Amino acid sequence: MKKIGIIGSGVVARSLGNGFLKHGYEVMLGTRNVAKLDDWLAKAEGKAHVGSFTDAAKFGKMVVLAVKGNVAANAIEEAGPQNLQWKNVIDTTNPIANAAPENGVLKFFTNLDESLMEQLQLRFPEIHFVKSFSCVGNAYMVDPPFAEQPSMFICGNNDDAKKKVHNLLVEFGWAVEDMGKATAARAIEPLCMLWCIPGMQHGKWNNAFRLIRH
Secondary structure, eight states: OOEEEEEOOSHHHHHHHHHHHHTTOEEEEEOSOGGGGHHHHHHOOSSEEEEOHHHHHHHOSEEEEOSOGGGHHHHHHHHOGGGSTTOEEEEOOOOBOSSOOBTTBOOBSSBTTBOHHHHHHHHOTTSEEEEOSTTSOGGGSSSOOOSSOOEEEEBOSOHHHHHHHHHHHHHTTOEEEEOOSGGGHHHHTTHHHHHHHHHHHHSOOOOOOOOOOO
């Protein structure tokens, strides 16, 4: 059985948890408040578990980081970097600031010269981060129901880690676009801003990106 640990218990963590269960994975969601996930655990089909951040980090052969960007580093520290050493960690986070959006455009606490993923990779060099799931809403992360196959942009410094995440994304119904090293997160993370504008301005959240080549 393929084991996935998810650090986080919000809507992204729960949506991905359901998706992994649907595709035959054994899943543990990590949370600071186990009781918060009672309903999710009761409704989840398959092999679902709940534990601490540390439990989820230890449990997963692959781990998903699904927390708010401003607490991402703290969540890894709480999970124990030693429990994630040399593991492939899917980084779903975006550096969304607490400030209100401006004309539907989110504000970030990073700049275009350094992404949140780069900050995490620098701080935790023995973790194989792969940026993914950061440019689409949680409702469309698994088996996206669009007329055309959407693109998922990924990046990371470890090629083997990206290959494994690539295979997972194909299983989940995505066309995968590998943008290269972690530096590319400087371009991928701001796609979250673009994705949110139709929702912020017009209440339309049912969109995704597709890269078209000639």
